[in-house]
Amino acid sequence: MSEEIKNSEAQGAQPERKKRIFSAIQPSGTITLGNYVGALRNWVKLQDDYDCIFAVADLHAITVRQDPKAFRRNILEAYALFLACGIDTEKSIFFLQSHVHTHAELAWLLNCYTQFGELSRMTQFKDKSTKHADNVNAGLFTYPTLMAADILLYQADLVPIGADQKQHLELARNIADRFNGIYGRTFTVPDGYIPKVGARIKSLQDPTKKMSKSDENANAWVAILDKPETIMKKFKRAVTDSEAKVCVGEGKDGINNLIGIMSAVTGKTDEQITAEFEGKGYGDFKVAVAEAVIEEVRPIQERFDKLIADKAYLEEQYRRSAELATKISQRTLDKAMKKIGYVAR
Numbered sequence: 374m375s376e377e378i379k380n381s382e383a384q385g386a387q388p389e390r391k392k393r394i395f396s397a398i399q400p401s402g403t404i405t406l407g408n409y410v411g412a413l414r415n416w417v418k419l420q421d422d423y424d425c426i427f428a429v430a431d432l433h434a435i436t437v438r439q440d441p442k443a444f445r446r447n448i449l450e451a452y453a454l455f456l457a458c459g460i461d462t463e464k465s466i467f468f469l470q471s472h473v474h475t476h477a478e479l480a481w482l483l484n485c486y487t488q489f490g491e492l493s494r495m496t497q498f499k500d501k502s503t504k505h506a507d508n509v510n511a512g513l514f515t516y517p518t519l520m521a522a523d524i525l526l527y528q529a530d531l532v533p534i535g536a537d538q539k540q541h542l543e544l545a546r547n548i549a550d551r552f553n554g555i556y557g558r559t560f561t562v563p564d565g566y567i568p569k570v571g572a573r574i575k576s577l578q579d580p581t582k583k584m585s586k587s588d589e590n591a592n593a594w595v596a597i598l599d600k601p602e603t604i605m606k607k608f609k610r611a612v613t614d615s616e617a618k619v620c621v622g623e624g625k626d627g628i629n630n631l632i633g634i635m636s637a638v639t640g641k642t643d644e645q646i647t648a649e650f651e652g653k654g655y656g657d658f659k660v661a662v663a664e665a666v667i668e669e670v671r672p673i674q675e676r677f678d679k680l681i682a683d684k685a686y687l688e689e690q691y692r693r694s695a696e697l698a699t700k701i702s703q704r705t706l707d708k709a710m711k712k713i714g715y716v717a718r
C-alpha cells in the first residue's frame with residue numbers, strides 16, 4: 374500500500390483503492406491465438422477493474438541473441454499489436470521496459486539478495502540452457518531477478534501469468550519477503566493472478582500440446598496477424614479424429630480444441646456449438662471455426678495496420694507511459710536504496 378493511501382485511509386477518506394496489476398510479455402515476433410486468448414485478451418478486460426501497468430519485456434528478450442533490425446521491428450510491432458487488441462493508455466500505463474531505467478538498477482540490487490542455489494533451481498533456466506547450450510549467458514541465469522524487479526518496483530498486488538511463470542513469481546515473492554525481513558516493509562509481496570476464464574489453446578497439429586509460437590511447424594499455430602487465407606488453410610489442415618462427430622469427448626483432442634477455440638472467440642457454450650453442428654462434417658466445422666477466428670482478428674489487424682504506420686503516435690504513447698512508470702518506480706528504488714544504506718542523490 375502506498376504512503377498516500379495509508380494516510381488517506383487513516384483520515385477516513387477513500388477506503389477503496391483499486392488493486393495494482395503488473396504484467397509483461399516478451400516481444401518475440403509472433404503473437405498467437407493462444408497468447409491472445411490466454412493472456413492479452415484478459416489484460417484488456419482487467420483494465421477497468423484494476424490499476425494496470427503493462428510492459429513489453431525487451432530487456433528480458435536479449436537473454437537469447439537478437440538480430441538488431443528484426444528486434445527493433447518486433448518490439449514496435451508488439452507494442453502496436455497490444456494497442457490494437459485494446460490496451461488503452463488512457464486507462465493503463467503501457468511502456469517499453471528498456472525505457473525505464475529503474476528496472477535494470479533494481480535488478481542489480483536484488484541480484485545481491487538472491488542465492489545462486491535459488492536461481493539454479495529454475496526449470497526455465499535448465500530448459501533454456503539445454504536448448505541454447507552455445508549461449509548460457511549470465512543474463513539467462515539472473516532473468517528471474519529482473520522479473521522480480523519489474524513487479525516489485527510498482528508494488529504490484531497481482532501478477533497475471535501463465536503456468537510456466539509460476540516458479541519465477543514464487544521467487545519474486547521470496548526475494549520481497551527476504552528484503553522486507555531484513556529492512557522492514559519495502560515491497561508489496563505479489564500474488565499470481567490466474568484468470569478464471571482463459572482456455573488453453575492447443576496445437577492444431579498435435580492437440581495434446583499447447584499452441585506455441587516456438588513450434589517449428591507453422592501449421593501448429595495461428596498468429597493474430599496471419600492473413601485470412603493463411604488462417605483458413607491452417608484450420609483446414611487441423612488434426613482431428615475418425616469419428617466425424619462434432620462433440621466434446623475423450624480421445625477427441627483435436628475436435629475438443631476446435632470447439633474450445635470456437636467457444637473462446639464467439640462466447641457460445643460447447644453445447645450450443647455441438648447443437649449447431651449436429652449432423653455436419655468436420656470439413657464444415659473447420660471452415661466455420663476459421664471464419665469465426667478471422668472475424669475476431671479482422672478489426673485487430675485493421676487497427677494494427679493503422680498504428681504501425683503511425684510511428685509518431687506510437688512514440689507519444691510509449692514515451693508518456695515511460696515517464697509515468699519512471700516516476701512510480703523511482704520512489705520504490707529510492708526507498709530500497711535508502712534502506713540498504715546508500716547516500717541520497
Ligand code: AMP
Nearest residue numbers: 407408411412534535572573574583584
Ligand atoms: P509465451 O508465448 O509462452 O511466452 O506466453 C505468453 C503468455 O501467453 C502467457 O501468459 C501464457 O500463459 C499465454 N499463452 C501462451 N500460449 C498459450 C496457449 N496456447 N493457450 C493459452 N494461453 C497461452
Ligand code: TRP
Nearest residue numbers: 395396397398399430433520523
Ligand atoms: N518472463 C515473462 C515471460 O517470459 C515475461 C515477464 C517479464 C513478466 N517480466 C514480467 C511477466 C513481470 C509478469 C511480470 O512470459
